[in-house]
Amino acid sequence: MATLVVIRHGQSQWNLENRFTGWTDVDLSAQGIEEARRAGQLLKAKGIHIDATYTSLLKRAIKTLNIVLEEMDLLWLDVVKSWTLNERHYGALQGLNKAETAAKYGDQQVAEWRRSYNTVPPLLPEGDPRLPINDPKYQSLDPALLPRAESLAMTVQRVLPFWNAQILPVLTRGKNPLIVAHGNSLRALVKSLDNLSDQEIVSLDIPTGIPLVYEFDEDVRPVRHYYLE
Numbered sequence: 007m008a009t010l011v012v013i014r015h016g017q018s019q020w021n022l023e024n025r026f027t028g029w030t031d032v033d034l035s036a037q038g039i040e041e042a043r044r045a046g047q048l049l050k051a052k053g054i055h056i057d058a059t060y061t062s063l064l065k066r067a068i069k070t071l072n073i074v075l076e077e078m079d080l081l082w083l084d085v086v087k088s089w090t091l092n093e094r095h096y097g098a099l100q101g102l103n104k105a106e107t108a109a110k111y112g113d114q115q116v117a118e119w120r121r122s123y124n125t126v127p128p129l130l131p132e133g134d135p136r137l138p139i140n141d142p143k144y145q146s147l148d149p150a151l152l153p154r155a156e157s158l159a160m161t162v163q164r165v166l167p168f169w170n171a172q173i174l175p176v177l178t179r180g181k182n183p184l185i186v187a188h189g190n191s192l193r194a195l196v197k198s199l200d201n202l203s204d205q206e207i208v209s210l211d212i213p214t215g216i217p218l219v220y221e222f223d224e225d226v227r228p229v230r231h232y233y234l235e
């Protein structure tokens with residue numbers, strides 16, 4: 007029976023400032039570093055074995071993974087980094103304060119931008135310096151893959167192929183993967199693992215820095231999941 011651990015990165019500086027983040031590459035806050043340490047200590051204390059690790063191209067997730075691995079004395083493990091585990095791209099909302107945006111556009115509009123399954127946030131305008139095509143991280147990718155904003159449904163379309171190609175085969179071999187990613191890229195994955203409807207996923211939030219453990223049966227079906235606290 008294999009075990010998957012998923013962790014949303016520790017609190018970031020823009021989580022702290024309540025700003026839409028998406029693909030903006032902000033760092034962890036001091037609290038986020040502490041959350042990552044505690045996550046690693048918990049995994050070690052519970053004796054959870056990790057064989058393979060996966061994260062995004064964003065430093066808040068990469069640093070969280072490194073801190074977790076350091077606490078577990080597993081810094082020697084290979085790390086696979088993929089843009090497909092990046093946070094959902096928040097388009098032109100990136101950088102805006104969430105409370106100020108709600109005061110301007112209304113709570114309902116902001117709730118829809120943040121949590122509805124199919125709504126795409128306002129796109130980053132053509133020529134915007136923040137477009138991923140201008141970022142060295144994404145230079146090797148087909149420009150047609152690079153979003154100007156994403157719905158959760160669009161995020162599912164990139165997370166699931168990575169899951170199927172890279173992580174499912176590891177579980178099938180009975181090995182335990184650890185994924186450190188983001189609130190919405192993990193909601194995309196959890197929607198599929200828990201078989202949640204487009205409506206059910208709206209109310210699901212994943213806290214920062216708390217390991218979420220999935221146990222799989224011999225047919226690689228998830229049988230149980232729980233947060234480590």
Ligand SMILES: O=C(O)[C@@H](CO)OP(=O)(O)O
Nearest residue numbers: 025026027028093120189
């Ligand atoms: O700003 C973001 O990128 C995400 C995660 O912090 O926020 P939200 O919870 O609004 O989807």
